[in-house]
Amino acid sequence: MGLLTFKGGIHPPHAKKATEHLPIVDFLDPKVVEIPMRQHIGAPCEPVVQKGDYVKVGQLVGSASSFVSANVHSSVSGTVLDVKKQDTAYGYDVVVIIENDGLNEVHESIVPQPDFNTLSGKEIIEIIKNAGIVGMGGAGFPTHVKLSPPPEKPIDTIVLNGAECEPYLTCDHRLMLETPDLVIKGLQILMHALNVPNGYIGIENNKPDAIETMTKAASGTGIKVVGLRTKYPQGAEKQLIFACTGKEIPSGGLPMDIGVVVNNVATVATIGNLFNTGMPLIERICTVTGKGIKTPKNIRFKVGTPVKTLIEFCDGYNGTPGKLLLGGPMMGVAQMTDNLPAMKNTSGVLVFTPEEAKLPEPSLCIRCGKCVSTCPAFLEPIQISAYALQNNYDKASEYNALDCIECGSCSFVCPANRPLLQTIRVAKREIIAKKRK
Amino acid sequence: MESRLTVSSSPHIRSTETTQKIMRDVTIALLPAAAFGVYNFGLRALTILVLSIVSAMAAEALSQKIRKVPITVDDFSAVVTGLLLGMNLPVSVPLWLPIVGSAFAIIIVKQAFGGLGHNFMNPALAARAMLVASWPVEMTTWTAVKADAVSSATTLGILKEGLNVPVPSITDALLGTIGGCIGETSALLLLLGGIYLIYRGVISIRIPGLYIGTVAILTFIITGFDVQTTMLHVLAGGLILGAFFMATDYASSPITAKGQVIYAIGMGVITVVIRMYGGYPEGVSYSILLMNVVAPLIDKYTKPRVFGGAK
Incomplete structure (x- = not known):
């Protein structure tokens, strides 16, 4: 199958060499987690625990306050130190601060889900909703909302985004290499839930090993793994759908308007894990990298781990940091401080040197087009x-x-x-x- | 943390391309043909090129100083304008003429309208048109190649007037050992420069390809499928220089793909009409200038279809 792509786009330097061959390392015992009540697009959660409460891994600590919202759960076991406002990537917001007792006591509610084939679509979406699953590619859009299109918009295709077109980031790459079965299982669950015949996994061809691994994992399932030309923004929703299916989302429309749902591979792997173990979204993988980081790594971490702690786990800053981004260099958001929690949608922590952080001086437009x-x-x-x-x-x-x-x-x-x-x-x-x- | 982090809007990385690099590439692409002009027409050609470049840079600095804007002579754009103007002059012009031309190009056509990117016409071409209108004799006195002050018509002039002199061969026109402006004669070296610009991504083949193609096809048809004359029309005049280096001027050409197609074909038609039916043997300058003026209008009516919009 030839390489698929879209029209336009750019070729930024990949900058993935530092971490693409590094296996994911676990950093699952932070001393403290700061769990924001808003880690998604939509309404913030209401905290359901108080200072002094003992919480266990997977226990609900923030309850979704409306349909477009997503539950948050404790990622550690321990005592709630405080529920207060502090800096988060989404602004000054309420967080539940939990001191980790290191015992990783799992909450009673966490039990493996029944075989998804025996469940109805409604039941599956309810499980996903309760588990607080959001888009882990960066946007953090609640997944159950995407999976609940109005009846007049039937879905026939699910496209998984494994393009990882942002320079520097390699967490999705490593995820596909190391846990391909979770990705496939998650996608099968979603295809079953929405009764969808077509499943695609789009991967840029700068990750040939991931294409190979996923193709192998997908064999016999009917899921198509498609190689995409390495070009930014190949992983943008509209461009990805066009590359995989040749269909354009109408201007101002959503993927569901043409019968498509798009999810990130990490989101879907989390859903696969949810059905295997019952564990909601409490940990994820991110790439901590950039010239401003001493030892770049792909890290599996607990949601709510302070960014500062992740950076210390990478042996700290390499000199004075100039810019700190959550996400990649093309669409990531620059932060004022490292004193904020990494969240469900933190796919990368990218640190620039002061030299790299220098703002470009604009000159007159030469109308080059x-x-x-x-x-x-x-x-x-x-x-x-x-x-x-x-x-x-x-x-x-x-x-x-x-x-x-x-x-x-x-x-x-x-x-x-x-x-x-x-x-x-x-x-x-x-x-x-x-x-x- | 102690240090201060920079916070800014995404994207946080930029390509290494700069205006300066683009203009430097255009200069590099012009140099072989300019050098050949000096070889062809002698040291006086070099004097004219240097005068037009230096006065363009001086005019740029002066007008930016008066306008109280940053002086950007180092961005090579004035160099390009000066070089292009010099290459568009006959070698026999008086030495003050390139100075007047460069000053007009930079001060009136470029800086008076807002500087780089704001000129509505190609500055070098507008200056050339002004010089032709003001000093027609000086601007159309052609010196024979490597001969001493023997007046010799351009190839297109010979074709137009039906003069009783031998028409240069296609090989001469390709190599450039023919009469004409200093930098327009060597089609081969100009093409080389054009290919370099396309390779470097500075220009696309769209405008020069369609422009030259239109001229070739129309000439071929009008001359009753005369290959020799068609080839000379493509190679011997200012078409190659104009198509690759002047018509592609960013500021005065359309930015939409569809617009560039209309613009290029329009220039081709006007060039052929002037050459075949007009008063001048050469029509490249005026065709580009005319299409420059309508470029904003073309842009307005050729907005691209938005992704997901009606096809």
Whole structure:
């Protein structure tokens, strides 16, 4: 099968060499975990434990307050030190701080689920919902919401994102190499739940070993493992679906509009593990890397482990850190401090040196049009950005600013270092605000 | 933690491409043909090239100083403009002419409209058009190759006027041992430069390919399928230089793919119309300038289909 891809995109340096061959190492005994009540897109959870309570591994500590929300569970056993507000990647928010007693006592509710083939779709989705599963690729969208399309939108295809197109990150790569069966099982569970005939796993061809391993694991299941051309943003939802199925999500639409559900491989592996052991989403793998880190690693950690602790586990900073990102360098979010918890959607901790962190000096646009030819959404970033800078958001909207997927290809490729995506984001916010009025 | 972390909007990495590198690549791509011009027309050609480059850089610095904006002479864009203008002049022009031309290109066409990226016409071509209009005799006096002040028509001039002199061969036109402006004669070296720019990703084949293709096809048809004349029309005039180096000017060409197609074909048609039916033997300059002016309009009507939009 030839390599599949989308139109547009860029070729940033992969920067994966430092960690792609490193097996996942466990760091499962943090002294303290700080579990945020909001680790997902949607409403924050209500804490259901108090200071002084003893909690066990897998016990519910925050309960979802609405449909678009996701439960959070304790990742360790121990005593709740406090329930208070502190810095998180989503802002100043409520966290449950638990001192780990190191005993890893598992909560009574954690028992292996029955064979998924005997369960109905509704029951499976309920189990996933209770386990607080969210999109682990970075966005953190509650998975049960994705799996609950309205009846008029039947789903026939599930696409797993194993592209890992962000430079530096290798956690999905290692996950596919080391636990391919969990990925396959998770996907089979979802295909059964939604009664879907087609399952795809898209993997960029800079990970030939992962393609091979997954193909082997998928043999006999009917699941198709597809090699994708290594190009950013190959793992963007719309681009991934196009590459795998040749279908375009209508402008302004969702994957379900064309009968597709997309999930990250890590999310699905967690679902596989959930049905094997009953354990909700309390640990995940992330890549701690960058020139600013002494010993880059792929780490399996407990949700709520302070980022600072993960960095210490990698022998600390390599000199003075210049920039700290949660996620990859293209779409990751820069943080002001390392004093915040790693969460369900923390796929990477990337540290730049001060030299790498230097902000580029923008110069005049030379109208080279590279942003236009690279935009995977087929927009004209040059125009949207120019209108945004003039506060002319109506015009920015005419140029389809809302179709921007914020992949950052335009800013990356711009020879004049224009803040293209940054200004387009401003336009998007203004346009949405105006629509709400 | 003690140190201060930089916080900024994603993406956090940038390509290593810069405006300076792009303009330097264009300069590099022009050099072989320019050097051949000096070989072909003698040291006076070098003087003219140097004068036009230096005065373009000086004009850039001066006008940026007056405009109180950062002086960016080191970005090579003024070098490109000066070099292109010099290559578009006959070797016999008086030495003050390149200075006037460069000053006009940079101060009036480029900086007065906002500087780099804001010129609505190719500065070097606009300056050339101004010079032709103002000093028509100086701008159309051709010196025979490596001969002393013997006036010699350009190839296209010979074809147009039906002069009773031998028409140069296709090989001469390809190598560049023919009459014409300093830097336009060697089609081969200009093509080499063009290929370099495409290889480096500075330009795409779309504009030059369609422009040259349109000229070739139309000429072939109009001349009653005369291969010799068609080849000379493609190789001997300013078409190769114009198509690869002037029509592809970022600021004055459309940014959409569809727009570039319309723009390139438009230039091809206008060039052939001027050459075949107009008053001048050569139509490359005016065709590019005319299409430069409509480029914003073309962009407006060729917005790309958004991903997931109606096909």
